[in-house]
Amino acid sequence: MFALRTNGLTKTFRVKRKQPGLAGSFRSLLKPAWEEKEAVRGIDLSVAHGETVAFLGPNGAGKSTTIKMLTGILHPTSGDAEVLGIVPWKDRNRLAFRIGAVFGQKSQLWYHLPPMDTFDLISRVYEMRRSDYLARRDDLIDRFELGPYLHTPVRKLSLGERMRCEIAASMLHRPQLLFLDEPTIGLDPVVKARIRDLIRERNRSEGTTVFLTSHDAGDVESLCSRAVVIHHGGVLLDEPVEKVKREVLSRKTVKLTLSESNGAARLPPIAGTRIVRAEGRRYQLSVDLKRTAIDEVLGQLIGRFGLEDVTVEDPDLEEIIKHIYGMKKETGEAG
Amino acid sequence: MSTGAECASGSLREDERRTGLGHSAGAALRFLLTCWKVNLASAMEYRLSFVLLAGMMFLNNFIWLFFWHLFFERFPAVQGWELRDVMMLWGISAGGFGWASVLFGNFHRIASIVSSGQLDVYLAQPKPVLLNVLASRMSVTAAGDFVFGVVIYFLAGDLSLRGAMLFVLGLLIAGLLFMAVMVAAGSAAFFVGNSEGLSQQLFNIFLALTTYPSGIFRGFAKLMLFTIVPAGFISYMPIGLLRDFDPAFAAGAIGMTLLFGAAGIGLFRAGLRRYASGNALAMRS
Amino acid sequence: MNERGFRWTAAALKLHAIARVTVRQQLAYKTDFLLRSVFLLFILYVFVQLWTAAYDGDSSRTIAGFTLKQIVWYLAFTEALTMAGPPLGPRIEEEVKSGDIAVKLTKPLSYVGYHYSSYMAEALFRFAVHLAVGSTIAWSTVGAPAFGLGWMGLLTLSLGAVTVAFLLSAVVALLAFWVEETRGMEFVMQKLQFTIGGMLLPIDLMPEWLQRVCAWLPFQAALYFPAGTAVHFQTAVWLKQLGTQAGWIAGLSAAVIWVYRRGVKKLHVNGG
Structure with a gap:
């Protein structure tokens, strides 16, 4: 049984081509030139329940676009996907009840209010039973050690404190699949380790499937069992993290x-x-x-x-990917 | 009145070296020209919205005049004002605001620039700070305001040479007065911190006041209008400058513009000294 | 509880939770409120001056059924309503541009429903504050109101009026899914409300031909209905206006949903 499966998932954007100079600007005012940009081309992927997958690639490789298609925000140009048995863009609302998403650079917490208010709102949005919500909330507050921040307006929290609240908020409704987009970006190493622990623990105790994108090799190593690397919109490598580590992180x-x-x-x-x-x-x-x-x-x-x-x-992730890319090309040419 | 293109002043350094460090009028003018050129080019990047926004602002002003048209259909003359005068009032106000915001688009955003710490960018550049701040943004919507002003002149104005010259003078004074008042008010941010909201609201009020016939105000309100909130010098122009030229009013308008201009520059400079000495209060964290 | 009953209860609880949190967040912007009230006071003062001049200060004169007192109270109501509407266009545009829309779209929420709930909560809250501020100036310049059932008319029609205002802004705001800039269109929409919606001038004072045009447009339902009925209450007119509002709400809702469904397929979410 798969938590997530895609088949030839492709997304093409139309972007404006800018023409240089003042004259060019005037020209494009009257007659803009468009060009097609393939952000994701033909991604085939399947993830089993309970798996922890790192979804990697350099900037612009199509990671975010893929996540947005898998969560139902974007409609693909072609190809299929099924997430928890649901086609995301056809039934976004039904899927949303069962997945959670954390975008490291975007906040779901209400900026001027304490996190508690957002938690209450989320319990309604996900239609949780009151008793269930209260028990769950207290459990997460306990595990994430959020007690001291619950009644402080979010704008006064540090980034690390805020991220812990963000992740707790995204777990309130017990998502079966958690999308994490750069969850540790901008955090210091101690807080990073803490957040990784919390996510890993959720995966173990509740069997939550984790789908993570990150630029941080540490996130990948400590959270994920499998690494999928994409480049230029296609899958370049799909291996267990252990193997990647042996071969590449060696x-x-x-x-x-x-x-x-x-x-x-x-x-x-x-x-x-x-x-x-x-x-x-x-x-x-x-x-x-x-x-x-x-x-x-x-x-x-x-x-x-x-x-x-x-x-x-350690070589950084960008370098690793370049390295993999180089290897693939060599073997491709040899074969 | 919202969208603007930031001037990439970094590219202007080369000019600077060629002309030496002198703040001569020639250098300042060359600087302004380059700034405007860069602003225009970057405004053009938002191709469709440029035309749309300017057009919408034009239409927006037109709808206001439509209201006045309806109003004067019910009340043909109010305190000696007729529809034609109110049209010219809008022509002067929108036109003056228009050219000022196209060429010096930051003039009503000084408070927010100061309190958000963006001023440091300008301080790091070897250019007169106030001039650099003012000219670094071009308001795209205001192009529509300016065109509107000119169109209204052709519809309702006195098309003789004298009429045209008076209208241009009116535009010039109105634009300068807008800038002078807002620079003075915006500089308050140096002294009281986080006055963005207040400054913005003051701007809205000032702008609104320049679009209602000064004749409807009496007593204390009228006194205010010609002293500390000098919008009256713009909103009386259709009568005092264009219809029945009154030298005393014209002199007053010019004098008030100079006075507020000097006050604005003075306050900005004083504020800058305070800012540079690190005593600026309540900077946003 | 049956399945359908449960769905409706859950949806109502959701909307209520959003409204509640919106109002709580509003309370964090006290300065903003204060400044807005200053502007409201100012602009009403200008209107009082303008209309007093137009009526030559004659409080017994009646023009198109309006005395000076009624006009001033009418304007206090329309201004309170106009300034109550939060900036929906810039908000949606910002969400689309920054990609923050992703946070809302990954939740089991109707995007339009979310914004409606949030808009209503904010608008009604602000309306109450503005009504108090506006009443002080109207009361002190032209005297106490004696509208009787008019108050009931004002409050009932205001609910629909704010909804119509939301739907009108939403149609324009959702265009942000296609174009980069919706501010200009919103501006024009706003100014149409100011004029043919009856904010600056009661529709009764407009020329005959324009009154007929206004009768076929939704703008009157957003401002003129509640304010006009407040100062001139007539049961038959009030009921008819409620009906007209309901009609516009149905029609505009369909339009908003249609635009949203098409737009969300086109959506190009930016950012990380």
Whole structure:
């Protein structure tokens, strides 16, 4: 049984093409030029009940558009989708009772009122029984530790406090499927970890299916069991997060600054390591941990060069996706 | 009166270097011209809405005149005012407001610019601050107001050379007076903080007052109209300037414009000193 | 309770909850209220001056059935109603432009129903405040009202009037689903209400031909009906006006729903 299934889901927008210059502006005033932009093209996807899926891709890859189609806000240009057995854009209202959505950059809380007022409103909107609502609300207040903020106007809450309230609000009606669009954006690491814990706990205790988009590799690693990467509107990769981590997150980025110039010529080939960027005395190396341990690489470097600065980082999501994209192309050409 | 295009003043730096740092009239004029050109270009980006908005504002004013037409059908003359005078009143008020808002679209938004902290952007640029603030926005809707003013002149105005010159003078004074009053009122934001709402409401009131015949007011209200809320110098123009030219009224209008202009600039400067010294109150968090 | 009964109860509770939270949020904008009241006082003062001049200050004169006193009270009512309507157009436009509409559309709510409920709550609340403010100025300039059943006429017809005003703004506001800018059209719609809706001038004072045109337009139902009936109550007219309002509400609701259904398919939601 699927929580969500799409088949060739496609969305095309018509966007205005701007013409440069004053004369061009006047021209487009009279006769605007339009062009078609394919935001999502042919996405096939299925998600089982209780799964936690990360939906990833660079900006403009079509993530938000896909979520908006899956929640019934946008009508697709072509293709089908079924969410909890419902075609979202045909029966948005019925679907809405069973899903929850958190948009990290948009608020559902009433800005000048305490969160409690929004909770009350939501209980009516989702037609919850009074006793059920009160029990559920108190349970969430407890788990999310919202007690101190309940009666403070939202405008006076910090972003982290607000996000906890947002997520609690979206869980009041026990959604079977939760759409999270950048839920931790702009939060500090401690609050991020906290919010991830809360979401994970809901998934475990209630079997809530989670469909998440994020730019934060941490969200993906700690929340999701499966990663779907889209690029240019199509699915590029669909693998368990564990496997992606082994294959892709198996790289580390080493940034170093040498104390002397033109060391590049003397930089020895180290197994599983390649130079990604070199600018003067600064280098960026990509290390494949399956072939070389990071201390091995550092040892070799320290043995030969005077180093001013060294950092070891996880590659960021954008880079990972670029990397995957590169790999796909290679294998595609080989096959 | 709402939509505007922001001027991308960043691109003006090059001009600046060429002319040196002098705030000469020539440099200021070149700056204004560039600003207007950029504003116009960016207003054109909203292709359809440009024409729509300007057209709607034109229509909007026209509907008001329609009301007055109905009114004067019932009451052919009220305190010596006739429909034609009220038409000219609208011509002057809309036309004056129109050119001021097209060329200096921020003139009634100073309070909100100050209290929202946007002023820092202008302070960081090597240009006269007030001029830069004023010219950085072009009100698209106001283009409709201006055109309306001109059309009304051709419909109801005195088309002789003298009439035309008086009308242009009227437009000039009206626009300058609008700006002077609103710069003075908007600068209050430097001193009392968060006065946006008040300033906006004051603007609405001032604007409304310039569209009712000054003849209907008596006593204290009339006194106010020709002193601290000098809308009377605009709303008496159809009689005192255009119909029966009254040198004393014309001199008063010009004097009042200069007085408020000087007060506006003075208050803005004083406010700016206060702002720069970090004593500005109640900045929005 | 049967299924249908339950649906209606749930829907009523939803609308009530939205109305309640809207009024609560309104209470957070006290300064806004104060400033609006200042403008109301001001504009009514200007009207009193204008009409006193038009009547030559003669309080016994009657023009088209209106004495000066009736005109001033009439204008106090139309102004209180006009200024009660919240800015629906800018709100919907902003929701579409910023993509915040997504938050509402992922909830089991009718988008139009949500806005109606919120609009009514806000408008009726403001109307009550404005009525008090407007009454003070009318009372102090032209004297106490003696409208008897007129008050009942005012209150009953105001409900429908605010609904008609909502529907008229909604038709225009929903065009934001297609075009970037609805402000201009809203402005014109507003000004039509000001004039042929009878805000500035009771329809009875208009020329014969225009009165006939107004009779076929919805604008009179949004302002002239409640204010006119308040100062000149006649049972037969009142009932007829209630009927006309109901007709417009039915027709305009159909139009709003039609525009919404088409628009929501076209919707291009921006932002993250």
